[in-house]
Amino acid sequence: MNAFTIEKWYYLYDYLTRKAGKGMGMRKTIISFLIVGCLVSFVFSVYFAYRVVHEHAYLPFQPEPSASNRYRIAVISKDTDTPFWSEVKAGVRFQANRLRMDILFYGSYRPNPSELLKNMDIAIASKVDGIIVEGMDTPEFAGKVLSALEKGIPVITIATDSPSSLRRAYVGSNDFQDGVKIGTYIKQHLSGHKQIGAVLGDSVNSMENLRLKGLISALKDDADLQVVMAEPSDVNDVNQEINSLLNEHPQVRVLVGLTSDAGVGIVKTVKNRAALAGYSIYSFDDTPDIIHLLRQGFIKATLQQQPRTMGEKSVSLIGQWLSGSGLPLENNYFISSNVIVGEGEK
Structure with missing residues (x-):
């Protein structure tokens, strides 16, 4: 319908007029028909224009360069x-x-x-x-x-x-050095514990891996200390990771969350399993949740960034x-x- 132009409507009008002769009644009918046709064509044109604008609303607007060249x-x-x-x-x-x-x-x-x-x-x-x-x-x-x-x-x-x-x-x-800093602090405050549980969290990228390497590096000169982790799982679930770690290594009492989510998850999971007393929990980052747990004494120490x-x-x-x-x-x-x-x- 949108393909009909005004020129095409005019030719249709002229053809029907010549066919019908000059009868006024027929001319009025034809004129009414043409007006209705034009209105229908206009409505469809507006509708298709709206579809184009609406469906591509996500496209970025590209303004002209500002006069200030900022x-x-x-x-x-x-x-x-x-x-x-x-x-x-x-x-x-x-x-x-x-x-x-x-x-x-x-x-x-x-x-x-x-x-x-x-x-x-x-x-x-x-x-x-x-x-x-x-x-x-x-x-x-x-x-x-x-x-x-x-x-x-x-x-x-x-x-x-x-x-x-x-x-x-x-x-x-420097994520590696952050791991070294936390590892050094933990080492200075161990009370006879020889195994340290590390929790990666839901998503693992270079940041968590570097923090883990730094943590291990800080503890490697003591042959009795060992960093343990849960067996890898296809399910990225921090609570499942913590439960698996504690089930596989029930003697672990020192836990490190390599992200703030992992730190919060450790506190919640240990709370659900047993009393927090007797556990030393450490984390990275100074999110509001971590700072709250730090002030409550549930987390011993964390890393503050800038x-x-x-x-x-x-x-x-x-x-x-x-x-x-x-x-x-x-x-x-x-x-x-x-x-x-x-x-x-x-």
Whole structure:
């Protein structure tokens, strides 16, 4: 129906008029028919236009370059509005204001790796000048980084790295050294226990593996100490992992969660199995849940990071790359972290 143009309606009208002669009644009928036809055609045109706009609403709007020539930087994470990422954003905004950059934040309200990859596609299609992104050590993520570089868009990973990708630099904690710090603290506070249980958590990437290597490294000079873990499972369930670990190694009384989720999970699982008394639990990261358990004495110590500094540094590095100053960039820019302990701990 949409294919009928005004010109075609006119030819149809002329043909019917000549066929019908000059009878006024027939002419009125034909005119009414043509008016109805035009209205139907118009309605279908509006409908199809709405379909096109509605179905492609997700496509990024590409504005004209601003008169001030400010750089446009995308900051992408798997989740958003957590205390950690709120601090990262604060650091990003502060440094972006100093360097006169425009920032576009992308994220979801719960960890969502597929959404992060989709947001990278949107940022690349939007022709941003640079991308700061929470890294993932997967082939899919490395492919997105390569796509950005092919468009001349530098990528810097923040908080978690993607060492197998072609990102320009990593800004965040030194995960191996963080594992060494926690391991050293645990070693100094062991009370006769010789086995330490390590819990990886739901998703395992380079961060957890580096923390585990650092933990083992800190304990390796004592031949009597041993780090034990649950047998690998096809089900990524932190509670199942903890229960399996305690079932396989019932003598374990020192437990380390290599992520904040694992730390919280250890406390909940041990509580459900037995009293927390007699267990020494350690974690990484200073999320509100971990700090709450630390203050209650359920967690002995954890690692405190500096997310605001990470945000500031990542924007500075993007600025260096785009301006061509201070190059080449280093491979890693480690932001220091420190052990914090609960009340009554030394």
